[in-house]
Amino acid sequence: MYINTCSFVRGCLDLVLKKRYQFLDGFVSGSTCDCPRRLTDVWQHYDFTPFVYILDVPRKMTQAAHALYREEVQGLKKRIEESFGLHISDEALRRSIETYNRTRTLLKKLYELRKSDCPPVTGAEVLEVLDAGFKMPREEFNRVLERLVDEAGKGERTVPARFRLMISGSPLNNPEFIRGIEELGGLVVVDELCTGVRHWWDLVDESPGVDPVEALSRRYLNNFPCPRMYPPEERFDRAVQLVREYRVDGVISEVVRYCVHCAHDQPLLKRTLEGEGVPVLELSLEYGASGTGQIRTRVQAFLEMLEARSGR
């Protein structure tokens, strides 16, 4: 990959080259943006795993787009079955959907608690939880998450929020980045991230009689929109909805360098949010970066501006 490949994707390749993915039998990617598409090419070219598959993901959320995406998901299922000698039954898919929906429901409960004046968890802690969800077996993660939601809901712990912040933008997995912001006096009460609400927010339809592949493809195409989707207003509207529901004072918009989708959306999203009376701090950073001195200075200035605005 080249310097203009986003650092998230270069980070993925780095792990492959360091042989951290030796346990993998295959790699599946969506045609989401230039960098993962080319990562798939590199993966295939250098034969990192025997199975490599990329499925087309339309950029629109129309009926025609859904029909295409459904066939793509069906195609992926078929290829997995053929390549690994498996049969993926509808029953197994339904069980899996149920498990993952359980995660989404629990996360929704956790996020609901963050709407209170003094939430029980910090933004950094929530990101740690989300990170765990990417790594742990899902059933085990659900059990731990259930305990966390129960405990958090008892109201025994509260985190005072001087300013309620939303963090928005590219993939973010480093809790230290958010911790750095929160140490300065802001509390991240909600996110609008690839690795946050945009990943888990909407449920898959579990209604009896609904074909599971149909349900999955509908959900993944119509989910909380990624910046790659058209029209961008779908994403902006949902971001504004979050800002209102979580009573956000300011938004920190982080764009991983060369995350072109986010970069293009950035000025339009900023204007939309500022139209709602919510100031936006824009940060351009590398994936995995924590709060460097420069970022801390800018966040500090942003919080001071919020303070001046609020007259606190």
Add this chain to the structure above:
Amino acid sequence: MTTTVADTAKLRQIVEVVDAVAKLQRQRLEREPDAVNYQIVVRYFNNVLTAKEEGKLVVAHTPMIAPEILFAMDIVPLQLEFAATLAAQIIPGIQECFSTAATAGLAPEICSAQRLIAGQAIQRWLPRPDALIWSNQVCDNTAKGGNLLAEVFDCPSFFLDRPYQFSERGVHYFTEQLKELIRFLENLTGRRMDWDRFSEVMEYSRRLQDLHREIRELRKAVPCPWRNLWFIHMQGTEMYWAGSPEAIAHLEAIRDAARQKVTEGKGYVPVERFRILTIFVPPTSGWAMMGWMQGKHGAVCVAEPYFSFRDGEAIDPAKPLQSLARKCFYCPICGPMHGPASEGIVRDTVRDAVDYKAEGAVCFASIGCRQTDACIRMLKESLQEKAGIPMLVLDNDTYDPTYVPEDQLRDKLDEFFELLEGRK
């Protein structure tokens, strides 16, 4: 329906300069293809300038929106990247456009083509179109750049979504997308698509594709009958004039000139010393470098894998819509850039290296082009292993000449040709 043209002064300036260049080229017999190229450039922009008085609509579009549909509907196309390229070469003030784009919030990592187009649009360098069409062909920048442009131009807009890889279901989806685009244009113009006219346009497109392949065959000759700059002219014509008699005239002029050289057993330069593959495009401020390579080093660009109608089907004018949809999956740039590399650009580059007896490759690695650059290592290694030739990577920015001075690019090319000389 409106045909408001806000500001045509800069466009007129472009037309004047290009027209003067066309006249100069006309005086040199061996430059006939160049003269035709510049003439049709002039005609292209004159069409935009006269659209209003002729009661025609101007529709702006990003690269790789097939202009055939617009020609079939008697709409005047304005390909924004092409216009931006010429404007940047002719009219001073490119850095101001970048500054304007930055002020509008576009980050420096966004490809300079998109920042330039946005800057020019905000500064009203180009006339305000009656509508805007853009697409994810060929990258994320083209997919996203239209949102801001639609706002700046404040006109009706349409986003065309092309699946990433070729499949029958993908072709079906894209055909439906084209139908939607036609409905959008029908609403805009108040006229229905003339399907017979569309078939005629696609017949021109078919002939253009045949000419392209014929020219590619002629370029296999040793010595090669090719003037390096022709590839830039030719890919421009194929992008903005496809489906027109003008495009046919241009490619026929190139074909005839190349065929004459081949018949005579001559190359374009008296002594051909190096046969080079060109990967991606040279910076717009450095097009003269292509001639310099040929003049100083006898280096002839024999093929450009990103800009080739290689495989793919023949266009069937009787099925204009389906043919156009399919063409968008394999035509130059669209196919190799917006599609998997293993069955696209990597495979084609190695094949071209062998078929055209290339001795080296020059890759113009524009900092804004994430798709091209991510393939560099695969291309370099594949060319070395499978064709036994080295590849030079020239970091640059396609539109921003301040990124790397042209002198540095020429120095690196000098060194590369020394290396190639040493390998002989």
